[in-house]
Amino acid sequence: MTPPLRLSVLDLIPVRSGQSSAQAMSASVALARLADRLGYERYWFAEHHNMPAVASTTPPVLIASVATQTDRIRVGSGGVMLPNHAPLVVAEQFAALEALAPGRIDLGIGRAPGSDPVITQLLRITGPTADVDRFPDHIGDILALLHPGGAALRMTSGNEYTVHATPSAGGVPTLWLLGSSDYSAQLAAQLGLPYVFAYHFSGDGIERALELYRTGYQPSEQHPTPQTFLTLNASVAPTEDEALSRALPQMRAMARMRTGRPLTALETVEASASAPTDTAVTEHVEAMRRRWVIGSPDAAAEAIRDLSTRYGVDEVMISPISGSREDEPFDGAPGREQTLELLAGALLTDSASSRELSASLP
Helix, strand or coil: CCCCCEEEEEECCECECCCCHHHHHHHHHHHHHHHHHHCCCEEEECCCCCCCCECCCCHHHHHHHHHCCCCCCEEEEEEEEHHHCCHHHHHHHHHHHHHHCCCCEEEEEECCCCCCHHHHHHHHHHCCCCCHHHHHHHHHHHHHHHCCCCEEEECCCCCEEEECCCCCCCCCCEEEEEECCHHHHHHHHHHCCCEEECCCCCCCCHHHHHHHHHHCCCCCCCCCCCCEEEEEEEEECCCHHHHHHHHHHHHHHHHHHHCCCCCCCECCHHHHHCCCCCHHHHHHHHHHHHHCEEECHHHHHHHHHHHHHHHCCCEEEEEECCCCCCCCCCCCCHHHHHHHHHHHHHHHHHHHHHHHHHHHCC
16 A cells, blocks of 8 residues: 655746746646646745746735636745845735635745845845844744734833734634755744745755754744755656657756856747757756656656655655747747656546555454
8 A cells, every 4th residue: 555645736836948937836736736626735936036947936916826726726925035025025915825725825935045146235224124133033934923822012002012913813824944054954943933944955964954844843823843955856757758758858958057157037848859968068958867767657767656655755846847849839838847747647546546545444
């Protein structure tokens, strides 16, 4: 009997050559509706700025849109990059989202800026932001502000002043800390919060981070035991060759970023296949191919189960990175949809059957 495994989705809203932001967002909304129907656990939007191939700049706006067009899936941020925002604004946004979709909102928070130094400076001079050195304090502020009782401030006069993220909260979003370092793991453990390791970005150090998190965990009222999962890039197709060809546009984009090449909208599958050879880019692509899950449904399911077992997680968040062919519609993402459908067929169906069988056993 196959042990249950939960699957979730991380979406950066990829933008391919010739595609508008409106079309890319329409494709992602359709993908979220599909994930909802297929039984995925949660659907998160990342926060990135000023990248020609990424349209996920404002997670709260995207979460609100998807929450109103889905029925059961949890929706959240993966994550809100806290140094770019005032803690009160983040708390107000997610308290409003929780009111719109009670019991379905996740607030994933990261410490990185999610942008280049120019954009980071632009954010700081054009609006309220948070001091990265006070990250732990600001996490505490957000937790207090989201609490139905609000946060109490002591004025210089000695009087108390109470601040609420929303006037009459009926529930609280689940707050997760995101990261790929010892720092975020230790802070999540100290605060008694769920933790996500960004394996899709860098798998280095995951064993140590999860060990630090689990051994140092301080139980909290909301989370008496540690809870964690990892994110993972995946391209799944009926054959390994198709999965690899659909993964190549995203791999080449990541390789260009890591080698300092100019960033562009994502190439099509055909453009990636015919691109001139670049030794540095090819080396990065080969390294990614070894770490990402790229293959047929059975092979991909086995790789995901192996990762889940190796790191002791019962949930894996998939970033479906399958690219588009030139003749595919701009307002859809057939490759990404195929990845979610094939993984659901290989993993979620078995898990659901296992749970039903377990419930029926004496």
